[in-house]
Amino acid sequence: MLLLNEKHMQQAASMADIMEAVKTAYEIYDKEQFQMDARTHLSHNENTLLLMPCYANQSFGTKIVSVFPHNRSSPVTQGMMILTDGNNGTTKALLNGTYLTGLRTGALGGLAARYLAPDDARSIGLIGTGVQGFYQLAAICLEYPIQDIYLFNRTPEKAIAFSEKIKSHISPHVNIHIKHQPHEIISRADVIVTATTAHTPVLPNDPDLYNGKLVIGVGSFQSNMRELPEELFKKADHLFIDTLDAIQESGDVIDPLKSRWLTESQVIPFSSVVTGKVTPPLSTEKPIIFKSTGMALFDVIAASVIYEKAVEQGIGLKVEL
Template sequence: MRIVNEKQLTSLMDMKEIIQRVEVALEEYSSGRTNTPIRTALPYDDEQNTALFMPSVADGLQKIGVKVVTVAPNNKDLGKKLINGFVALSDYKTGEPVAILEGSYLTMIRTGAISGVATKYLAKQNATTLAIIGTGEQAFGLAAAVFATRDITDVHLYNRSKDKAEAFAHKLQHDLSQYVNIHFHDQADDAITHAEIIVTATNSSTPVYSASLRPGTHVNAVGSFRPTMQELPTHTVTDAHKVVVEAVDAALEETGDLITPIENGDYQENQIHGELGKIVSGELSCREHDEEITVFKSVGLAIVDIVVANYFYEKAIETNTGTDVDF
């Protein structure tokens, strides 16, 4: 069995390749060719932390695995990672365990790649400006995916800690593009008014901005993963021409970004445009004109984790990366 740690995963990552794999995974899911239950979320430690269990089988792709992740928001005060976990892969035919891969980096990359697919199909083709609200652990993967699908020249950042925003900006310019222009903002509203693509990646339970979006804006919202968390203001959802999700059932069960507007009577389930996989397959329309406001609300999808993990596993075998253990 191959074990691959975070540093080794980093050396194997090619975001454009991963986005291609994620497109296939999303299409397989929306076509009904996977068995991907809604993830099990178990709050613990007085509901401060969350443990997430996400199995999936893709018969068409002959992949099987499970991701186990814990989210501990108070870890940031301890100088530790917010997200910890692993992905375990098994051989599709024999069921034998073949790999364990570090989960927090993989989660960051798959989260980014899903939003990269959404950006590819829903953002304006000529979009060059990106706003990122929240510069925590997930933000770099999201930025990398947007950079992989659009020619970004300017990034507008808002984070409650300016020091963290500055450290994130340094990483962007070092790892993605030394030529990108970075703009810091004291208010989230100021950041989003300058952007054609917006990414929200926070742990907030209340909306992180209040301003209305400009025509043509695309939003990738990834922070709200509980019914009690509403990262987007209701008007962003109700003003959008298209609201897209990975999995309708999961989104309606897990995210307050949709649950709250629906429960308050401001939005209806049947107004959701549909699943991203159906846009990839051509069954549903993507962006149709430059004035549309589009929203992609992501809650994660286990089959994507498994497909991305398999990508890293195959690369690890090809490059002899990782450690083999007798299990």
């Protein structure tokens, strides 16, 4: 078995590699060439343990993730990924699931920007300066020549620390601005990312703020969580989702459908965009929304790519169980 920690994974595969892996996963999803149960949620108070199994491309993948939203000295999201050979049941690798989750979720946002953002996008606004937000910016900056990044966090000190960390992972020509109110970000950004564990919307409920912008929501993964406001859904023509499971899992999909801010026909799996079956109507008069909850298929394909590249390069620690 190969042990791959964060450093090993960074050496083996780049964000660009993972974006292509996620693109492959979308193609597999569209063709239904996988087996995947809905992820298991086990919650105690506000803390959650997730179990995410999947079979695809001759590998089983099982990710175990904990989400502790009040963590301060430890990451909010942590986990491990077990990669199993689909032919003989041998455990091929144990990967750092915390890093894998951030990496592949960032890749989801990067791909959303590739297909849905306006061609002249030059600025990003980020609400929530945690691990997920970091990888979102890293991926989107690969897709567009971003000139300005606007940050908001409820704790300003975290935004300051975040800005210093992200500088070493993006172009030195990008200007980073820390703002004190979300609306200051919305008015300036072409692409808006929400990466929080909020239970109530973190964006202003003003439909005119979002015209022509792409809004990427990656934080809400449970039915009682919501990051996006009512008027945004009412103004949008479509809501693109990374997996149909989001219809049962995320408050950012459940609430708009239940309240009839959107109809079911307006909710479109993003795999249809990746495979060319749907061409998103980009407009300066309407916002575009992409909602990600993640799924185990992304993890198993991304983990397989990292594992294969690590083997090729002789990276990782081999152990016997």
